[in-house]
Amino acid sequence: MSINFYSKFFPLIKKGVASVPFQLRPLSTRTDLFNVENKSEEYAIFRLNKPPVNSLNLEYLNLLNNQLDEFERNPKLKGIILTSDVKSTFSAGVDILEMYKCEPKRLEAVWRAVQDFWIKLYGSKKIYIAALNGHVLALGCAIAMSCDYRIMVDNDKTKIGITAVLLGINAPSWVKNTMINTIGFRETEKSLKFAKIYNPHQALKLGLIDEIVSSDKLLSRSEEVMKTWCKIPTLAREMTKESMRSETLGKLVNNREVDVQEFITSTMDPHLQDNLGKYLASLKKK
Numbered sequence: 001m002s003i004n005f006y007s008k009f010f011p012l013i014k015k016g017v018a019s020v021p022f023q024l025r026p027l028s029t030r031t032d033l034f035n036v037e038n039k040s041e042e043y044a045i046f047r048l049n050k051p052p053v054n055s056l057n058l059e060y061l062n063l064l065n066n067q068l069d070e071f072e073r074n075p076k077l078k079g080i081i082l083t084s085d086v087k088s089t090f091s092a093g094v095d096i097l098e099m100y101k102c103e104p105k106r107l108e109a110v111w112r113a114v115q116d117f118w119i120k121l122y123g124s125k126k127i128y129i130a131a132l133n134g135h136v137l138a139l140g141c142a143i144a145m146s147c148d149y150r151i152m153v154d155n156d157k158t159k160i161g162i163t164a165v166l167l168g169i170n171a172p173s174w175v176k177n178t179m180i181n182t183i184g185f186r187e188t189e190k191s192l193k194f195a196k197i198y199n200p201h202q203a204l205k206l207g208l209i210d211e212i213v214s215s216d217k218l219l220s221r222s223e224e225v226m227k228t229w230c231k232i233p234t235l236a237r238e239m240t241k242e243s244m245r246s247e248t249l250g251k252l253v254n255n256r257e258v259d260v261q262e263f264i265t266s267t268m269d270p271h272l273q274d275n276l277g278k279y280l281a282s283l284k285k286k
C-alpha cells in the first residue's frame, strides 16, 4: 500500500507542485485573512480571519489552498488545529455572492477551488483538529467534517449543519459521503433531506462533533488532544488514515469534471438563482 497519500493525489490537483523541494519555513505566517502560529515543530494553529463570517470566495479559497500546500511541504509538522478568529463564526461556507448572478467561468473556478480545498484537507496525512468557535454552516460544515476531530464551544446559539436543500441544492456526493463517514447513512439522509441544523449538544449526540468545551478552553483542549495524537507512531497513523479515506477521496478525484458540470448547471438554474437572491436579501435584512 502506498504510504504517500497526499502526493498520490496531489499531482492530479496541481501538476508539478508535488515536486517542489522542501524549504525551511518561517515560524509563523500572518496575512490579513488568516494567521498561522507554529506552537512547536509538531503542530500549528491555523486561524481563519475574514469577517464577518469567513465566507469562502475564490481569492480566499486560493489563499487557503496555498497554505494547505505549505503545511504539506513541512515533513516535521504532524498536525494543524483549524479555527477562526471571527467572533461567533467558524465559517458560513461559500460566499453566496460567488453563486448569485455569477459568470460561468468564475463559478467554475470557484468550484474547482472548493474541490481542491476538500481534496487537500480530506486527503492530508496530517492530523487536523477543528476547534469550532462558532457557526459551522454549509461548506463550513463539510470542512469541519473533513478534519480528524471536532471540538465545539458550549453555546446553545451556535449552529452546525447543511441546509442546501431549502434553496433547491442537492449537496454534492462528496459532501454526502463525508457526512455518511461521520454520522452514518440514516442520520445523513435525515440531516440533508430535512435541512437539519443542530446546536452543539444535538451535534454531539449525533457524532457530528466529538467534544464540547467552554469557549475559554477551546484551544487548550484542542492542543491537549493534538499533543496526545502527535505521540502515536506517525507511519501507522498515516497509513490508517489513508486506508480509511482513500475510497471516498478517489470518488471525487476521479470524477471532478462531472462534479464541476453538475454544480454549474444546478447553480445557473433560474429557479435556484431566484432562491439565492431571496436568501441573500433575507440575510441582509436581519
Ligand SMILES: CCCCC/C=C/C/C=C\CCC/C=C/C(=O)SCCNC(=O)CCNC(=O)[C@H](O)C(C)(C)COP(=O)(O)OP(=O)(O)OC[C@H]1O[C@@H](n2cnc3c(N)ncnc32)[C@H](O)[C@@H]1OP(=O)(O)O
Pocket (backbone or CB within 6 Å): 052, 053, 055, 088, 089, 091, 092, 093, 094, 095, 096, 097, 135, 137, 138, 139, 140, 142, 159, 162, 163, 164, 165, 167, 169, 171, 172, 175, 276, 280, 283, 284, 285, 286
Ligand atoms: C446557498 C446556500 C446553499 C447551502 C449550501 C449547502 C451546501 C452543501 C455543502 C457544501 C458544498 C455545496 C455548495 C456549498 C455552498 C455553500 O456553502 S453556500 C453558503 C451557505 N451558507 C449559509 O447558508 C450560511 C448563511 N449565513 C448565516 O446563516 C449567518 O450569516 C450566520 C453564519 C449564522 C451568522 O449569523 P450572524 O452572526 O447573525 O451574521 P449575519 O447573518 O448578520 O451575517 C453577517 C453578514 O455576512 C453576510 N453573509 C452571511 N453568510 C454569508 C455567505 N455564506 N456568503 C456571503 N455573505 C454572507 C450576511 O449577508 C451579512 O451581510 P451584511 O453585513 O448584512 O452586509
